Amino acid sequence: MIEVAFTDVSLSLGDAAGAAVRSEALRRLAEATGATPVLMHQVHGADAALVDDHGSTEPPSCDALFTSRPGVALTARAADCVPVLLADPATGWIAAVHAGRPGLAAGVVPAAVARLREHGGDPAVAWIGPHVCGACYEVPAALQEEVVALVPEARSTTSWGTPALDLGAGVRAQLAGVGVDDVRVVDTCTREDTSWPSYRRDGDAATRFAGVIWSHP
Known part of the structure; x- marks a missing residue:
């Protein structure tokens, strides 16, 4: 059985959190899921790391984790x-x-998705968690053009009329492009809803929440 969850501001999972705070957050996450949480050192790239030993304590530098092992909570x-x-x-x-x-x-x-398929999986369902919406994510016009040249569906305009990006729309388009059609979206803007951490709203004071997926034997 596969389960998913999205944490909120009650768990401080940011890199800036003290060791004790982060350790407590991971303990609570493990308790809630009944699985061992696995973090990654996120670097804003496209690398995916296979998790084949949930006893490892060193987070890989990547932006995607994948596994077929039960009892592992990927975050x-x-x-x-x-x-x-x-x-x-x-x-x-x-x-x-x-x-x-x-x-x-x-x-x-x-x-x-490609890495999963290389290993014999074929993702049939995706969940998109809370994120800044296209009406709130203002970017310079030149940066907008750089991104939409690669992902046209990400083009947006802020509610105040300036260039923006809709990351969620871009992700949905990419999922459709690789044949993942069952997409379930948490339709919440992190900048607008204080239940969720937001760097755009809170700057360096922002913590981090997590999307979590795990399976049971």
Whole structure:
């Protein structure tokens, strides 16, 4: 059985959290899921790492984790970026993906789907977690053009009329492009809803929440 969840501001999973705070957050996450949480050192790229030893304590530098092992809770942390969870219920393969602006442009989501397929999985369902919406994510016009040249569906305009990016729309388009049609979206803007961490709203004071996916034997 595959399960998913999105944490909120009650768990501080940011890199800036003190060791004791972060350790307590991971303990609570393990308790809630009944699985061992696995973090990644997110670098805004498109690399995906296979998790084949849930006893490892060193987070890999990547923006996607995938596994077929039960009892492992894969996490993608965010504070405006898009956490994406992928699952193939038929084989048990799962993935957690961190898709920020650079990762969207680099194709981290289709890269994660490709890695799952290389290992015998075929994700049939995806969950898109809370993220900054296209009406709130203002970017310079030149940066907008760089991204939409690669992901046209990400073009947006802020509610105040300036160039913007819709990361969620971009991710949905990429999922459709690789044949993942069952996409379930948490339709919440992190900048607008204070239940969720937001770097755009809170700057360096923002913590991180996580999209979490795990399976049971």
